[in-house]
Amino acid sequence: MATTTASMILNRFWDGRLPIDPIQLAVSAGATVIGDPALEREGLSGMFHYDESGRPVIRFNPFEQPTRQRFTIAHELGHMLLNHVVPGERALRDPKAAYSSGYDQPREMQANQFAAQLLMPEAVVRSMARYGVSGRLDNFADEFQVSTTAMGYRLKNLGIY
Numbered sequence: 319m320a321t322t323t324a325s326m327i328l329n330r331f332w333d334g335r336l337p338i339d340p341i342q343l344a345v346s347a348g349a350t351v352i353g354d355p356a357l358e359r360e361g362l363s364g365m366f367h368y369d370e371s372g373r374p375v376i377r378f379n380p381f382e383q384p385t386r387q388r389f390t391i392a393h394e395l396g397h398m399l400l401n402h403v404v405p406g407e408r409a410l411r412d413p414k415a416a417y418s419s420g421y422d423q424p425r426e427m428q429a430n431q432f433a434a435q436l437l438m439p440e441a442v443v444r445s446m447a448r449y450g451v452s453g454r455l456d457n458f459a460d461e462f463q464v465s466t467t468a469m470g471y472r473l474k475n476l477g478i479y
């Protein structure tokens with residue numbers, strides 16, 4: 319479900335270039351995306367909520383690693399498109415530790431699956447594993463502009479490594 323939703327967004331809005339730009343996709347999907355320094359003080363990586371007018375807002379921590387910021391934005395877009403919050407409900411807040419393994423709330427897992435497919439689409443990863451990129455994890459992570467940790471999980475989950 320999460321993966322299918324990410325694929326639909328890619329089909330509609332992705333220009334076909336790597337690395338995939340999660341801000342462009344989020345804006346195309348109707349979100350406002352804000353790098354919010356206040357999140358650092360609260361120990362958060364990201365947040366998703368609807369504003370008073372019912373418009374979706376994605377906030378991310380601009381002090382974290384760029385690869386982490388990209389994953390956060392994709393993760394928050396997942397919360398939005400998977401309807402994890404409805405207008406009028408409290409904001410969904412993602413603490414910095416939230417993506418580590420063992421954090422297994424269903425909504426968080428779904429948002430992570432969404433983000434993985436959005437930033438590292440299965441078909442692209444598989445074709446690059448076959449032709450494009452030599453087999454080092456750093457090379458893959460660099461092509462997709464994700465952390466080596468995120469790339470490692472992705473390759474493992476797809477049964478490539």
Ligand SMILES: [Zn+2]
Nearest residue numbers: 393412426429
């Ligand atoms: Zn989350």
